[in-house]
Amino acid sequence: xxVLDNPLLNPQQREAVDTIEGxxxxxxxxxxxxxxxxxxxxxxxxxxxxxxxxxLALTFTNKAAREMAERVASLIGKTSRGLTVSTxxxxxxxxxxxxxxxxxxxxxxxxxxxxxxxxxxxxASRNLRAGxxxxxxxxxxxxxSAVKTGRGRFEGSDMPLKGLYEEYQALLKxxxxxxxxxxxxxxxxxxxxHSRALEKVRDTYRYIMVDEFQDTSAAQYRLLHLLGSxxxxxxxxxxxxxxxxxxxxxxxxxxxxxxKDFPEVKEIKLEQNYRSTGTILTAANNLIAHNKNRKSKExxxxxDGGTHIELFSPENEYEEARYxxxxxxxxxxxxxxxxxxxxxxxxxxSLTAVIEEVFxxxxxxxxxxxxMSFFQRGEVKDxxxxxxxxxxGDDDINFLRIINxxxxxxGRTTLTRIREESDLKKQSLYSSAQALxxxxxxxxxxxxxxxxxxxxxxxxxxxxxxxxxxxxSETVRLLVDRVEFWGFLLQExxxxxxxxxxxxxxxxxxxxxxxxxxxxxxxxxxxxWAFLNRITLTTQEEDGQGEQGKVGLMTIHAAKGLEFDTxxxxxLEKGILPHRRSLEENESNLEEERRLFYVAxxxxxxxxxxxxCRKRRVMREEIEAxxxxxLEELPKDLVMYHTPETAAKPEEVAALFEAFRAARK
DNA sequence: CTCATCACGGTTTTT
DNA sequence: CCGTGATGAG
Numbered sequence: 001x002x003v004l005d006n007p008l009l010n011p012q013q014r015e016a017v018d019t020i021e022g023x024x025x026x027x028x029x030x031x032x033x034x035x036x037x038x039x040x041x042x043x044x045x046x047x048x049x050x051x052x053x054x055x056l057a058l059t060f061t062n063k064a065a066r067e068m069a070e071r072v073a074s075l076i077g078k079t080s081r082g083l084t085v086s087t088x089x090x091x092x093x094x095x096x097x098x099x100x101x102x103x104x105x106x107x108x109x110x111x112x113x114x115x116x117x118x119x120x121x122x123x124a125s126r127n128l129r130a131g132x133x134x135x136x137x138x139x140x141x142x143x144x145s146a147v148k149t150g151r152g153r154f155e156g157s158d159m160p161l162k163g164l165y166e167e168y169q170a171l172l173k174x175x176x177x178x179x180x181x182x183x184x185x186x187x188x189x190x191x192x193x194h195s196r197a198l199e200k201v202r203d204t205y206r207y208i209m210v211d212e213f214q215d216t217s218a219a220q221y222r223l224l225h226l227l228g229s230x231x232x233x234x235x236x237x238x239x240x241x242x243x244x245x246x247x248x249x250x251x252x253x254x255x256x257x258x259x260k261d262f263p264e265v266k267e268i269k270l271e272q273n274y275r276s277t278g279t280i281l282t283a284a285n286n287l288i289a290h291n292k293n294r295k296s297k298e299x300x301x302x303x304d305g306g307t308h309i310e311l312f313s314p315e316n317e318y319e320e321a322r323y324x325x326x327x328x329x330x331x332x333x334x335x336x337x338x339x340x341x342x343x344x345x346x347x348x349x350s351l352t353a354v355i356e357e358v359f360x361x362x363x364x365x366x367x368x369x370x371x372m373s374f375f376q377r378g379e380v381k382d383x384x385x386x387x388x389x390x391x392x393g394d395d396d397i398n399f400l401r402i403i404n405x406x407x408x409x410x411g412r413t414t415l416t417r418i419r420e421e422s423d424l425k426k427q428s429l430y431s432s433a434q435a436l437x438x439x440x441x442x443x444x445x446x447x448x449x450x451x452x453x454x455x456x457x458x459x460x461x462x463x464x465x466x467x468x469x470x471x472x473s474e475t476v477r478l479l480v481d482r483v484e485f486w487g488f489l490l491q492e493x494x495x496x497x498x499x500x501x502x503x504x505x506x507x508x509x510x511x512x513x514x515x516x517x518x519x520x521x522x523x524x525x526x527x528x529w530a531f532l533n534r535i536t537l538t539t540q541e542e543d544g545q546g547e548q549g550k551v552g553l554m555t556i557h558a559a560k561g562l563e564f565d566t567x568x569x570x571x572l573e574k575g576i577l578p579h580r581r582s583l584e585e586n587e588s589n590l591e592e593e594r595r596l597f598y599v600a601x602x603x604x605x606x607x608x609x610x611x612x613c614r615k616r617r618v619m620r621e622e623i624e625a626x627x628x629x630x631l632e633e634l635p636k637d638l639v640m641y642h643t644p645e646t647a648a649k650p651e652e653v654a655a656l657f658e659a660f661r662a663a664r665k
Numbered sequence: 666c667t668c669a670t671c672a673c674g675g676t677t678t679t680t
Numbered sequence: 681c682c683g684t685g686a687t688g689a690g
Contacts (some may be wrong), residue, residue: 089680138676180680348677411666537680557678579677
């Protein structure tokens with residue numbers, strides 16, 4: 001039986017699935033069965049005999065990539081080896097693995113994440129003796145990113161930044177490291193300049209598919225164009241109304257560029273929504289109609305009606321959280337919903353704190369996604385830093401991170417000496433440290449030499465172990481023991497063994513993850529370098545098991561692509577959604593903020609609860625909160641103001657709960 | 666060189 | 681209110 005016979009496909013979807021050759025643009029509204037269409041299309045390709053190696057599917061997040069691979073596998077009944085489903089960035093790594101020497105880097109390069117990038121900018125600034133200009137490093141980092149990807153210039157900003165950027169770039173190269181932007185920009189550069197490499201890549205990936213196309217950046221588009229303009233079998237899927245990553249360079253104008261660069265493109269619109277009630281969909285349609293810049297599109301649904309959107313304005317954020325908790329409990333009792341039917345979506349990570357507190361207090365199980373990733377926790381990053389350094393001795397940033405972690409008596413003076421040597425000889429800190437330890441006229445005192453030598457011997461020892469291809473998880477376990485990390489954690493948290501324990505557990509968990517990765521039969525490349533790159537590109541925590549049956553608490557951004565029976569949107573306040581800082585940055589961000597609201601609404605299948613507080617505690621003070629102006633853009637007849645009286649009283653809830661418990665026995 | 670104390674700020678969103 | 685970074689004493 002062919003994929004095309006799948007009864008779940010509507011005519012538009014089927015046409016998309018059956019259009020394999022030539023450029024294809026699928027405008028897929030929220031909840032329009034996009035994933036099904038895309039995965040069926042891949043299955044169709046394989047069915048037609050296209051070898052999996054020739055198919056490249058690019059997604060935006062790791063999670064999306066994993067899900068797509070899984071769904072394709074379940075469609076064709078086996079894991080399709082050879083199929084490439086990856087994020088743009090991971091694909092960039094793959095290209096660089098083969099070709100980076102062409103750009104002047106060595107093959108064992110390190111990838112620097114946001115944190116490393118900030119450290120590197122600090123380092124560059126120190127080198128230039130630019131003084132500790134406490135200008136916002138965060139902003140500098142994003143300006144550098146804009147410049148590198150070709151969507152920003154230094155004009156208009158302060159002049160010293162250009163020098164700083166050049167130093168930053170030079171350091172990256174010396175450290176044999178690349179940042180996230182390089183993962184896109186370097187492949188583009190290499191492939192543009194080396195036609196043989198380009199031809200090889202083009203011949204390999206003859207069918208390309210891009211999911212969440214509205215989230216691609218200009219640089220990513222250029223890379224895509226490079227890969228696909230020859231064979232033109234490029235299919236992009238997106239929804240301009242769900243473009244919410246412009247701050248990161250995403251540019252939904254790529255949709256227009258695509259139409260221009262591939263004029264023979266076939267366009268298919270998926271406008272039937274299978275997710276939400278008529279009420280929710282109408283509200284979403286009315287809201288998004290306020291945006292001027294969009295491709296016209298109107299979602300419709302076969303199902304009608306649905307309950308009103310419920311509004312409520314609690315006194316403060318605690319009352320708001322308790323209100324949400326109460327509704328969740330009521331609905332799970334009355335309507336037999338399970339906890340994972342509920343999603344609480346917020347604009348900013350900081351808004352989750354109070355809700356977590358109350359959920360914890362009221363015994364509502366929840367899971368938070370987004371926020372700091374496991375791999376970015378300090379103690380885990382420390383261990384990762386060891387590994388990075390062991391694989392790439394030029395990596396000064398990671399050298400600096402661990403040279404005195406755990407404390408080994410190497411301080412500022414010694415470090416300054418090593419830096420001087422390194423500046424003088426133009427070599428890495430590691431090499432300079434080696435040189436200073438063994439030099440006859442070393443400026444270091446005996447104690448420093450001894451400590452430093454111990455550290456270097458440790459590095460040499462473990463670098464050998466890694467090269468000998470010992471089991472990585474065992475090697476890391478040994479390393480953690482050897483540097484006495486547990487003792488270090490205890491020393492760092494003298495008053496709080498709990499915290500030390502927690503951090504140590506994280507490290508054990510990390511080792512467990514390495515172990516699992518080494519055992520995974522689906523991994524083709526098992527070298528430590530591949531592992532490190534993988535986790536550097538995994539900033540969002542992978543949804544592990546044990547997450548079933550919990551309320552989803554996350555940012556709106558993190559909720560994209562998900563759906564919930566019931567959605568809560570707390571803090572729908574002026575200054576939060578639309579976010580003040582977003583508007584301060586650029587007035588025109590208002591439309592993106594509205595899209596954010598749109599994405600949030602369209603996550604809901606059946607019910608939507610919107611709340612805003614009268615007062616809210618921000619930092620130290622309590623401020624008067626105001627309702628978001630977006631709320632007025634929802635049709636009045638679809639909303640209903642929820643007064644506490646209409647809700648169940650606590651006694652009633654208790655009674656229901658008792659009945660529920662009795663029923664289970 | 667390490668430890669303690671103090672001041673400060675809280676990052677919108679993530680590969 | 682809590683965690684991080686700078687600064688100064690031992």
